[in-house]
Amino acid sequence: MDEVLVVLGHEAEKIKAVLQDQAVRFVGNFCYEEGMTTSIQAGVKAASPENTGLMICLADLPFAGTSDFNRLIQAFTDFRRTESSLIIVPVFQGQRGNPVLFSAEFRDKILAHKGEGCREIVRLYPQSVREVCMENDNLLRDIDTPEDYENNSPAIVV
DSSP states (O other): OOOOEEEEBTBHHHHHHHTTTSSOEEEEOTTGGGOHHHHHHHHHHHSOTTOSEEEEOOTTOTTOOHHHHHHHHHHHHHHHTTOSSOEEEEEETTEEOSOEEEEGGGHHHHHHOOSSSSHHHHHHOGGGEEEEEOSSSTTTOOOOSHHHHHHHOOOOOO
């Protein structure tokens, strides 16, 4: 089952307004001030238990493109043919990035997790991790401020 969930917390109404015409389902996280893990868990709880995988995307990757996501989904699909417990991690020049895809077997582990984000889950299950080499650094450029965006925007050659 394909579904896109957008977990809302801070600035929820502004984000809803920007995405109002998109095919997404909104999920509220009223505990967002407690950290990123609460948002991840809100999304995982709201996702259909029939999903074979969960792609956890962060909102601070504005240069991530459809082709980047499709490459990860295709790798997940390919590995899933022979492996059940699976974590797909994008890598560019040896550096890991986001989003990370977890097979459904990790659902309960994510919901029970107490740390910040899912990095610890990835670390605890190295036998399940499959790195996918990316063609660009779009999934590594995490942008937290307008200055970060200005300093990290890709060059446009006309």
